[in-house]
Amino acid sequence: MSKLRVAVIGCGSIAKHRHIPEYAENSNVELVAFVDPVIERAQQYANEHGGQAFADYKEMLAAVKPDAVSVCTPNYLHAEQTIESAKAGAHVLVEKPMAVTDEEAAAMIEAAKANNVKLMVGHNQRFMPPHQKAKEILQTGVMGKVLTFRTSFGHPGPDAWSIDGADSWFFRKEEAIMGAMGDLGVHKSDLIRWLLDDEVSEVAAFVGTLDKKDTESDDNASCILRMQSGAIGTLVASWTYYKGEDNSTVLWCENGVMRIGTDPVDQVIVELRDGTINKYQTGEISTNEKQLSSFVVEKFVDSIINDTEPAVTGEEGRASLKVILDAFESQATGKVIKVQS
Structure with missing residues (x-):
């Protein structure tokens, strides 16, 4: 061929x-x-x-x-x-x-x-080994229903990562439109939808520029999400994690807690209510400092x-984008936004 x-x-x-x-x-x-x-x-x-x-x-x-x-x-x-x-x-x-x-x-x-x-x-994010393992465990039903969660993605920002450094297009709002939310937040809205096999039904958010100079691009966001299943949780995106990248997710479930990306050695840790603890070394999540496939x-x-x-698919990308767009609408209006599917 x-x-x-x-x-x-x-x-x-x-x-x-x-x-x-x-x-x-x-x-x-x-x-x-x-x-x-x-x-x-x-x-x-x-x-x-x-x-x-x-x-x-x-x-x-x-x-x-x-x-x-x-x-x-x-x-x-x-x-x-x-x-x-x-x-x-x-x-x-x-x-x-x-x-x-x-x-x-x-x-x-x-x-x-x-x-x-x-x-x-x-x-x-869907393809990172710890996330693949986490989904596999969730699908066995051992955790029961996911009740609450937090998912976070932060690093020092494009000035440390982009080919143009502080002159990057990421900081020109007319080109980026979205800052940390378009760079990192949308990864997490996609991950949580995929991981929980669920859709976001409502979002409330604080989005702003807290520390990056000479830009209107957002450098931080904290969002509260309600899923269609009823689960509630937080999604955080940041360009001001100056002392180290964080790409972690914690799921509190009926039968215990699952920690993903919180430990450098055991990338997935499951602690069940009966006292059982299972640790999985799946391979790492790719980072800016450590580029993996x-x-x-x-x-x-x-x-x-x-x-x-x-x-x-495009449809999946669109659904993950909608969550971020609605977070911006929440910031602009001060309201909880219902996500239209």
Whole structure:
């Protein structure tokens, strides 16, 4: 079988650390094009992996006609570039948040359907080994019903992570639209929906810029979620965890507690009410400091080759985005927002 011809649109940190190396390692893929307005960045990867460099993604789509693309650009470009790529007949893996409005997300899903291409959203938290193990345990029923939870994702911010540091687009609100909530919060809304196999029914939130200078992008959010099952919990996103990243989730259930990502050695710890304690060393969650496979590229490529539904569909990405958009609405109005499914 001929290899899948893939183009990467946007050559910043997420492309550098995740998409490009994961495509390069995949024996079913040939990297054929790299796009970045800073043409030198695209050229560097073309020199390294073969393929062509472009400053304009539309030129690339017309010239190269790739089988698939990764959209790794600032948030405000995701919808346009996904829709144009779908129209050009390319399958699309788009970084999260998939869009900046619900209308955009709906249009992206429609474009993929209309052009008979796959659309996958890069929500990698579902594939992290501790989260996979946690879901497996929950599905056995040993924990009983999840009653309450907290899920948190924080790190020192894009100034420490982005290829452009403090000059990153993440801090330009007109390009990012959402700060820590679009970067980290949407990962956690996706994770909690998937982990609990449940939808968020109501959200109340405080979202603001507490410490990052010269930006209107939010750097912290604390949200209260009510799930359709009745479970209630908190979701926290932060760019001001200056003394170490946190990506942890704790579930308090009828029969005990499950701690995920709270211990560096035992990534999943289950403590049951009867005194039983089970600890699982599943392998770690990838962090900015320690880049491990995100599995996203592998799942995307597999879905194309095997013609199966992507592991995170556009509809899933849209549902996770809605929670974040409603959190912003709660902050703006001071009200509890009912999440429309």
